[in-house]
Amino acid sequence: MVAAGEPIVEMRNIVKRFGSVEALSGVSMKVRKGEVLGLLGDNGAGKSTLVKTLAGVHDPDEGEIFVKGQLVSPWTPLAARNAGIETVFQDRALAPQHSIVTNIFMGREITNTFGLIRVQRQVAEANRLMREIGFTSKVFNPDSTVGHLSGGERQGVAIARALYNNADVIVLDEPTTSLSLTETQKVFRFVEAVKESGRTVVFIGHNIYHVYDIADRFFVIDRGREAFEGPKAAFRGADHLIEMMHQLAETGSADVSHLQATT
Ligand SMILES: Nc1ncnc2c1ncn2[C@@H]1O[C@H](COP(=O)(O)OP(=O)(O)OP(=O)(O)O)[C@@H](O)[C@H]1O
Ligand SMILES: [Mg+2]
Numbered sequence: 001m002v003a004a005g006e007p008i009v010e011m012r013n014i015v016k017r018f019g020s021v022e023a024l025s026g027v028s029m030k031v032r033k034g035e036v037l038g039l040l041g042d043n044g045a046g047k048s049t050l051v052k053t054l055a056g057v058h059d060p061d062e063g064e065i066f067v068k069g070q071l072v073s074p075w076t077p078l079a080a081r082n083a084g085i086e087t088v089f090q091d092r093a094l095a096p097q098h099s100i101v102t103n104i105f106m107g108r109e110i111t112n113t114f115g116l117i118r119v120q121r122q123v124a125e126a127n128r129l130m131r132e133i134g135f136t137s138k139v140f141n142p143d144s145t146v147g148h149l150s151g152g153e154r155q156g157v158a159i160a161r162a163l164y165n166n167a168d169v170i171v172l173d174e175p176t177t178s179l180s181l182t183e184t185q186k187v188f189r190f191v192e193a194v195k196e197s198g199r200t201v202v203f204i205g206h207n208i209y210h211v212y213d214i215a216d217r218f219f220v221i222d223r224g225r226e227a228f229e230g231p232k233a234a235f236r237g238a239d240h241l242i243e244m245m246h247q248l249a250e251t252g253s254a255d256v257s258h259l260q261a262t263t
Helices: 047-054 077-082 100-105 119-132 151-163 181-196 208-214 238-251 257-262
Strands: 007-018 021-032 036-040 062-067 085-088 169-173 200-204 217-222 225-231
Touching (some): 007 047, 021 047, 021 062, 021 200, 021 217, 036 047, 047 085, 047 200, 077 085, 085 151, 100 119, 100 151, 119 151, 151 169, 151 181, 181 200, 200 208, 208 238, 217 238
Parallel strands (some): 036 217, 085 169
Antiparallel strands (some): 007 062
């Protein structure tokens, strides 16, 4: 068991190249149990590449990944899943024409010994997962078509799908991009519920105000390198974090003197 606040996953010196492009140039990131970690950085900074590596989708060219202090090698999608890491990708694939329950279990259906899908079990499990993340709509049930849900609710389905399998760490890559404020608040409630259940969330977002509200700690990357990290308490507010990120974009570095003692 990992105690709250202790590293549950640690990526060390991760390098990832796509041909001549070095998307990650030696990034080391710890994810601590029970936290919401806000992963920030400009377009193309390497956020998605980092979480795809964490998910085992990308094989890093260099670097190591430790789970609960143990080196896991080789690091594969199965290793990531076994480590309890589930990712909702930016280019996520929910099937809008299908029901909530079909989407949650797609590709990993609950079957009986004859290989037939146990429909009632899946509906019951979908209900449980939706309740767990605080899906309160009375209008929708597991048989509702995903295409009829709002953007925030669709993210809820994607999160419920990630929770199935008892994930310890849920990674959300820009879950609120293109959502209205009301829909964003729904996603935040889902994230809060996931956190309250003792799980860990890695949250990527463009809107720093949004990420500031939801996250306990921030990790900022810039052109494939770690720029700075720190707990929320180390910042004077969202504007301070934004100011640091502007400074970073303009000069390539930010004043991190107030963060030295916190990481
Ligand atoms: N599969 C790939 N093949 C080639 N280059 C890639 C691939 N995936 C990412 N890259 C490149 O790696 C760099 C980092 O991309 P990445 O998608 O990780 O950035 P990001 O921080 O998630 O950006 P955004 O905020 O726009 O989602 C970019 O230069 C991108 O073009
Ligand atoms: Mg991305």
